[in-house]
């Protein structure tokens with residue numbers, strides 16, 4: 001069954017020059033999604049894109065899980081005239097994500113605004129966006145929705161589930177919730193449990209949004225642009241590093257050179273001020289504020305040990321080959337945590353991306369990502 005992509009998703013994807021993804025209804029009123037919170041949600045639609053072909057055994061699938069503000073376009077759809085996907089450089093013949101070999105699936109997460117049901121979707125009864133009435137969702141709920149999509153697509157088992165940041169949180173939950181459905185996992189710059197540092201940053205971002213007079217308790221018609229922009233500006237500081245900022249900006253440059261719709265008043269004196277305001281405005285144009293609140297809360301509640309015992313016991317349950325990649329300059333999900341994760345996983349191995357770009361390096365350092373993932377996939381193939 002194909003459902004329409006909600007208005008916000010349609011506008012935002014079109015603004016970025018992206019086509020409308022496929023959408024499937026995986027839960028409906030007769031069979032609602034039972035959320036971890038105890039609430040139910042229906043209908044639930046999933047926006048997704050696939051690359052390559054599923055083999056007759058249904059076993060050559062790779063699930064790519066996206067980060068906080070990502071979407072289903074991990075790469076440009078074949079033959080489409082649109083901007084590259086967010087992991088475009090990992091795609092192609094001979095690259096780690098080779099669609100001649102694998103059936104690659106990427107879906108927009110529950111609670112987001114790129115076609116999957118979330119706060120900007122229309123409430124089935126009121127016909128208006130859910131807004132603040134959208135229920136709290138967790139990473140496990142996101143994964144259950146992805147599993148329903150895989151069932152719909154006929155995927156029996158994943159050759160690999162992979163993701164960075166929030167994507168990595170989903171991957172860990174995949175290995176724990178549906179161990180029989182995953183043959184290997186790869187996580188990059190992620191967390192087994194959201195740290196107090198990360199929760200603190202998210203809380204400051206949420207308060208920036210909800211303190212904006214244009215937020216209107218979440219029932220805005222136009223985005224609370226200053227609040228959302230400010231949230232992104234703060235997040236962008238945590239996604240990069242002291243060195244990347246200091247190397248990137250020329251203090252003598254005319255900071256106002258780039259023309260854009262600045263959500264804030266006042267003169268911009270330094271290039272970095274202009275850059276951050278621009279990044280804020282870019283997010284206002286493409287991401288819904290209520291979705292930001294919903295997803296950041298889901299990340300804060302993330303804890304793979306919840307209901308499962310201590311961390312060592314929980315990770316010991318993941319028996320499949322597992323790659324854990326750290327980023328040398330990651331301030332948000334530190335490199336040491338990724339090494340620790342690999343040490344605690346029975347078949348874990350660790351690799352490092354050396355970069356000055358901080359947490360976002362998993363969206364930037366494609367040569368290193370290619371090498372690390374290529375090697376892991378080769379090992380998996382030899383072991384098969």
Ligand SMILES: CC(=O)SCCNC(=O)CCNC(=O)[C@H](O)C(C)(C)COP(=O)(O)OP(=O)(O)OC[C@H]1O[C@@H](n2cnc3c(N)ncnc32)[C@H](O)[C@@H]1OP(=O)(O)O
Nearest residue numbers: 016067069070071086255258271272274275278282360363
């Ligand atoms: C807009 C999109 O399509 S994002 C795609 C969907 N999003 C995702 O998948 C989430 C993951 N992606 C991301 O978080 C980001 O896109 C990243 C990390 C991959 C890269 O971020 P980017 O913003 O593209 O890169 P970067 O930090 O180098 O900033 C470059 C932008 O800042 C602008 N910029 C640079 N310096 C300045 C300045 N002093 N003043 C104003 N603008 C500036 C550049 O002109 C460029 O603008 P553009 O995006 O319109 O081309």
Ligand SMILES: N[C@@H](CCO)C(=O)O
Nearest residue numbers: 067068069070165166
């Ligand atoms: N830059 C990423 C978040 C970092 O994981 C995003 O906007 O999705």
